[in-house]
Amino acid sequence: MFMRNDTNEEGKGTTRRTALRGLGLAVGGMALATGPGASAASAASAAQRRGLATYVLVHGTHSAGAFWVPIARELVLRGHRVVMVDQPRHGAEAFVAESYQRQDLAAMAVEPSPLKGLGLDDYEARVTGIVRRAARNGPVVLVGHSLGGVSVSRVADAVPHLLHHICYMAAFCPSRVLPTADACTAAPENANAVSPVELTVGDPDRLGVLRLNFRTGVGGELALLKEMICADYPDADFRRTLAGMQTDEPVAAYAGRAVGRADTWGRVPRTYLRFGKDRTIATSLQDRMIAEADASTPSNRFRVHDFPDASHVGPLDPTPVATALNTLARREG
Numbered sequence: 001m002f003m004r005n006d007t008n009e010e011g012k013g014t015t016r017r018t019a020l021r022g023l024g025l026a027v028g029g030m031a032l033a034t035g036p037g038a039s040a041a042s043a044a045s046a047a048q049r050r051g052l053a054t055y056v057l058v059h060g061t062h063s064a065g066a067f068w069v070p071i072a073r074e075l076v077l078r079g080h081r082v083v084m085v086d087q088p089r090h091g092a093e094a095f096v097a098e099s100y101q102r103q104d105l106a107a108m109a110v111e112p113s114p115l116k117g118l119g120l121d122d123y124e125a126r127v128t129g130i131v132r133r134a135a136r137n138g139p140v141v142l143v144g145h146s147l148g149g150v151s152v153s154r155v156a157d158a159v160p161h162l163l164h165h166i167c168y169m170a171a172f173c174p175s176r177v178l179p180t181a182d183a184c185t186a187a188p189e190n191a192n193a194v195s196p197v198e199l200t201v202g203d204p205d206r207l208g209v210l211r212l213n214f215r216t217g218v219g220g221e222l223a224l225l226k227e228m229i230c231a232d233y234p235d236a237d238f239r240r241t242l243a244g245m246q247t248d249e250p251v252a253a254y255a256g257r258a259v260g261r262a263d264t265w266g267r268v269p270r271t272y273l274r275f276g277k278d279r280t281i282a283t284s285l286q287d288r289m290i291a292e293a294d295a296s297t298p299s300n301r302f303r304v305h306d307f308p309d310a311s312h313v314g315p316l317d318p319t320p321v322a323t324a325l326n327t328l329a330r331r332e333g
Helices: 016-021 040-050 065-077 098-102 120-137 148-158 181-186 219-230 235-243 251-255 283-296 319-329
Strands: 054-058 081-085 140-145 165-169 209-211 248-250 270-275 303-307
Touching: 054 065, 054 120, 054 148, 065 081, 065 319, 081 120, 120 140, 120 148, 120 251, 140 148, 140 319, 148 165, 165 319, 181 251, 181 283, 209 251, 219 235, 248 251, 270 283, 270 319, 303 319
Parallel strands: 054 081, 054 140, 140 165, 165 270, 270 303
Antiparallel strands: 209 248
16 A cells, blocks of 8 residues: 655645545636626626526646536536636646656656645635635535545635535545545545556655656556546547646645634535546545545535446536536525
């Protein structure tokens, strides 16, 4: 098993192997706004009456906007607004190492990354700013996939009054016992997760990022990535998914504490989309995180939608996930 080399609950000094076990692979960057001339108040009121919402979608690690597009399209066609968040230096701001473009692995091992030093404070600030703007137009449903779950928890602590519903899609939901993404991935319930540790390029502690080579042409490495991300996808769809991946993710993002407080995060209605064949965040770990969250706020428990055949990035057909998300726009009670 991959082990941590520290006992600090804050997760500092993360090891390459533990962090790699917790890769979250997804994506996010655009908005559909209300019509011209409508005031924020009247737009919000109309949206509430129609049961429509703004969905703020937060990607996981090594990713950006394109993964959310199929789901976002379905939500828009059902009348909702959608914002697909690009975290700092992701998506439209992505860093593409020059050595990665050339597939010079020796140079990749040392090329500096502008993502070094970024952490959950930066991620929370990006998402919170978008939630504040979106909330002017009506209810906000905040959704995070994989590593995006830590941003959901942080933002729900910061602005719970602006959130109609929060949703974790096969995502990290840290607790007092497992306070960071690192701690979650080190849990025994995640022992059978798949890790592409041999795909790591360079020393994460020196680079300040986990750097992976998604353009590898080595058959064994591709097979490992496919098992971890989407074992059930046809090869063409797997390659399309890889094309949207980014090499770098800051180490600090895995080590940052993201425990929702009962009086803030704990009072926002919440849902978990549980993926039954996830090899990145094992289904047993998803179950533990759900149980620990429910124990912390027994009067506000997770609503769970089960997708028993889904791998880490979810079903190839976005319709079932979009249908589950669509229900979250309904007014509680």
